[in-house]
Amino acid sequence: MPVKYIPYTPNTVEGQAVLDNITRTQRLLRYRENNEVYNRIKRGMPYYEVETVEQVGKESENIVLRGECISACAYLKEQNIKVDLVYIDPPFASGADYAKKVHIRKNPKLAEKVAKAEAELEMEELKAFEETMYGDIWKKEDYLNWMYENLQAIKSIMSENASIYVHLDPSIGHYVKILMDEVFGEDNFRNEIIWCYKTSLRSSPKSYGKDHDNIFFYSNSEFSEIHPDKKDFPSSESTIKRWKPYADENGFVSNKHFAGSKSTIIDTTDESKGFNIFNGIPRDWWEISANVSKGNTDEVSAGKYATQKPESLLERIIKASSNKEMVVADFFGGSGVTAKVANELGRKFIHCDVGINSIQTVRDRLIAEKADFKILEVKDGVSLFRNPQQTMDKLGTLITGLQKKVEGVSKFWFGAINDSKLGVIPVYAPDLIDSKQKVLDIPTINRIINQEIQNLNITVKKIIVYYIDIDDEKELLKFIKDNNATTVEIELKDLKNLLHETVVNDEVEFSLNNVDSEYTIEIEKFVSDRLLQKIGAFNEKGNLQSLKNGKKFNPIEISEEGLELIELISLDCNNKEGKWFSSTEIKIDKLGYVITKGEKSKDFWNGKITTTEKPLRIKVRNISGDELIKDVE
Structure with missing residues (x-):
């Protein structure tokens, strides 16, 4: 049960256009008892206990939180944490299932043989199966009910001058726009930004290309001005070419020249009102490639987050609507682009997602960025498989x-x-x-x-x-x-x-050796019942398809040791219980190479991990994201 319920405050803005086919969070729920109609108000945001799972680096205000948006906002409100900028990229009610590829690692027992055939290995087809990340399958009314609750919760923890950017597509965006008018107020709508992809992602010769998304920008106050980086909004090449001969060394055009017509003279008496050909004004359509070319982590390249947005898009938003040390939050954080960019730009960040894979992906990503943060988990009583x-x-x-x-x-x-x-x-x-x-x-x-x-x-x-x-x-x-x-x-x-x-935990067997004050743990066997079931189902499906189409099917085979199913090993040399502190860890990428402290190597994992401190606990993460913690002694 929730510890308590926290009210959604402040209330929505009155006098707005509304959608009548959804049930608002604070509307009365009606039921009939003994021929009398009773009304009951939902109590508010459920506030559950929140556990600190891990501290990464130094103590800081940066948070990575596993939980739903509403529960996360209840926690932030209870802790009196205010957010200055929100960017969310929620599901679009597109009717699609989103899956990730889970790659089988190389058997470290064969590391020496593999190293000799390194060139051949990289050409080898990697064995993988797919798992559903989340289902974006909603009835329209259910989706809008859900979005309304989330927007109400987010509004309750936004600071007085905060801004929010909600990223959607043309199929559902106009409905959510009405909800945002109701929640944030029509007068607080600033812009609809059109993000144009540089290449068509979903075009057909029989219809117009579907080459843009919609981003709705609202702010709580007129003082929430944008601060665009001038280089992000340059004047067009034609404008620069036309006026450059008349510009001074700062790019300003003299007031002796005309601005496009003989009836309009450029006034540069006050330089701040002048026309600078090298710096245009911010436009509300942004042409940015949809390709993930920057910060392309192993998790993303492996297909875990096909809907990840480019860092340049988030960079533009964060620079425009926040200053250093402000708090930037993303409540559908996915692969952690918002948190990563916010950290790079000197902002504080809050990353929230209900999926364990999201939390692990952003954790590994932020460790590579040398970020300081803590990982929290909402204890809502549900042992979810992964999402x-x-x-x-x-x-x-x-x-x-x-x-x-x-x-x-x-x-x-x-x-x-x-x-x-x-x-x-x-x-x-x-x-x-x-x-x-x-x-x-x-x-x-x-x-x-x-x-x-x-x-x-x-x-x-x-x-x-x-x-x-x-x-x-x-x-x-x-x-x-x-x-x-x-x-x-x-x-x-x-x-x-x-x-x-019904949850069957993974099992690990290992040995500990101490030589010259160096501790080495060797993983001898790893068993994951969940993964073996998944692989069995994958092989069974492949064999059936092979019988139908006559094509050869190569099943996924796992060694007796099962070490191919391990993605990450971490040692805690500080704490015997409670929140995790990773004293040392290694990650194995999909090719079998070792990643240490976010740095990739060309060394194959040999089944071992070494530390100069005595390990107290070991954490093993399998390739699907399940984690097992076990005492070393």
Whole structure:
């Protein structure tokens, strides 16, 4: 359960155009009890306990936070942390699944043989399988409800003169623009910026190219002026060519010349009002390549974040709307471009994302940048596999006997179980992607009792309702007892118990040697049940396709030691428990080369890690991002 609920304040701006088909965060939730209509207000942002997972470098105000946007904002508001600039690149409701490639590493037991054939190795096709990062599959109304809550939460932690840039595409941007007018106020809308790709990403000869995204820029105050870097907004080549012969050494054109027509004379009496041909004014359309050419980390090049935005785009925004030492936040941080650029430009940063892979990617990226930060995690009671989408995908296999698309059972239900005695048992499970569904409250139960059970086209004796949190369990059970006019039994089940019972942790075997005050840990065996299941499913699918198309399929084979499944090893020589401090660590890239302190090498990993301090704990991260921590002694 949340420790408490924190109000969304300040309120939305009155008198704005609104979308009537979505439910606002602070609107009343209505339900009927004993023929009387009751109203209940959502309590606000759920505030959970937040654990410090790791301290990287020196103590600082920089934060990398694993959690949903709303929970993250609740934490920041409780800690009285204000944000000066927000950039978010949320899902676009595009209907697409985004996947990453998971690359199998080279077997370090064969390191010597591999080193001799280095040239051949790089030409070899890397073995990999795909995993879903997140699903951008939404009904429009659900997406807008979700965005509204997020915008409300973000507004509550923005400073008095803060700015926000929301990055969307033309298919959904105009709807979100209306929400932003409502939340931030129409008068606080500054610009719609069009980001034009230099090359067409999705064009067709039968239609116009889809070559731009929309970025909506709002600020809380008219004093939130932009400070563009002049080199980012140069005058056009034609303007420079036309006026250069008349310019002085500073690029200013004399007031004896005309500005485009005989009726308009350039006034350079006050130099600040003059026309400088070398510095134009900021435009609201930016032509920047969509290619990720700068700061292209191994994680990104491996396909983990296909939607990553170029650093030059974030650099322009951060320079324009913040000064050094200001706080820049990204609540859908992905691969961490915002945090990286903010750090490079001398700003403080807050990176937030619900996916563990995002946290690990930005951690490794910031370590390479020698940044100081702490990693926090919202303890909302859900042991997610790696992100909400993967957990929802897995749930179908965790609930024994669950079947999808059962005749007579609507899409409201997660599925149904066929029981020999009770018949069909519809099953409700909250959608972990939608934060509003995490808390089971009276309005939800009321909908189940008085609407969804009634709408079933089959006779049922029992339903099962899974939950993550309950608003008030005693009150909820009393409501069910007093208001369930049907003969249907309602069983409540804690989804956390199901998730925790089915998680099989990775296992590692290692030995520790101490020679001349140098400690060496050698990894002898690594087993990951989750990964072996994934690889097994990949091989099975490949074999079936091979039988159909007649093409040869080379299955992924893992050695008995299983060291090919390791991506990172870290040693903590400071703390036996609590937050992690990485005294030394190595990372193995997709080619099998070692990365130390963010520096890439051409050395193959030999299965060992060495330190001059006595290690107390070891952390092993597998190639999909699961981490195992074990005491060394």
